[in-house]
Amino acid sequence: MTTCISMRNLVTTRNHQLWVTLKKLGIYDMALKMRKNKSLKPPKPCMLTECMAVISGAWAPNVIWSLRAGSRRFSELRADIPPISAKVLSARLSELEEKGVLTRHVRRTSPPSTEYELTELGAELLPALDAIVQVGHRLKAKRSKAA
Known part of the structure; x- marks a missing residue:
């Protein structure tokens, strides 16, 4: 039986040590790693946003x-x-x-x-x-x- 443990539950029950242990084991952070965006950054102010505001x-x-x-x-x-x-x-x-x-x-x-x-x-x-x-x-x- 698996148990879903949220950070809110851990913090509210003041079981911070368990959360730290789970985090070290990689059990808490099961989300995919954020990849770096390789696209060119839009110029500031963003001209795409400016143009889309006209036709949107x-x-x-x-x-x-x-x-x-x-x-x-x-x-x-x-x-x-x-x-x-x-x-x-x-x-x-x-x-x-x-x-x-x-x-x-x-x-x-x-x-x-x-x-x-x-x-x-x-x-x-x-x-x-x-x-x-x-x-x-x-x-x-x-x-x-x-x-």
């Missing part, structure tokens, strides 16, 4: 994707991304504008209209989104073969 918002990649061919009005973006609510789309457009990914242009038409388009920075995200889409296709194909 709900529907943000879809909004960027929809603007890739040129400017779009709010209603057109709603039609491009049917599941998105007006509230979420409005919030995402504001966030992406604040982050410098897109610009908002109010047109003096009758009735007035607002158009959104990618900035130069926003356009630089397109190759990354294209790459993510390609990986998505490969993952889907792999799952289909496995099923």
